Amino acid sequence: MKTSKTTLPPLFTNINMKFLPALPFLLLVCSMQVALLASAYGKKENLNVIVIFTDDQGYQDLGCFGSPDIKTPRIDKMAKEGMRLTSFYSANPVCSASRAALLTGCYPKRVLANKTVLFPRDVVGLNPKETTIADLFQENGYATACVGKWHLGHQPPFYQPGKVLTHTLAFPTPMT
Secondary structure (H helix, E strand, O other): OOOOOOOOOHHHHOOOHHHHHHHHHHHHHHHHHHHHHHHHOOOOOOOOOOOOOOOOOOOOOOHHHOOOOOOOHHHHHHHHHOOOOOOOOOOOOOHHHHHHHHHHOOOHHHHOOOOOOOOOOOOOOOOOOOOOHHHHHHHOOOOOEEEEEOOOOOOOOOOOHHHHOOEEEEEOOOOO
8 A cells, every 4th residue: 555645735834925815814714713712612702812923033932932042931821821823924024014914914015005114204004994903803802902013104194003903002113
């Protein structure tokens, strides 16, 4: 009997941008999994969903992923007590564009006027009328928050993290 070696599809072995249009579907699947988990545990309330989105972070930059040098006890505890997802694909390696894609599920070029990094002098940004994942969570009874760098527009009407999120400690990138 001949056995064949199973190989993973390209989506799981390298970053393949052609799959980015599937991001909204994947987010929907993830939210359905959260709902199924909630019903399986008999809970009526929404489960917490926390996305930690950082710039320039490598896979082994957290204790829960094996870093012997970087101590992250709070994140390690969250990873141990909750669900830890180990594959993540970003639509762009640059901060503004990757944040816009995460929030909207769209290619950055569609929502950021062909910019990848937004600087304080730029008069463009994420359109406040875009539907975001925060909107979808809010429609389902979640409170949403952002802590850290907004980086999706520094000038009105684009610097409005409070319009997208119910709570914010977001700040624009300082002029350098």
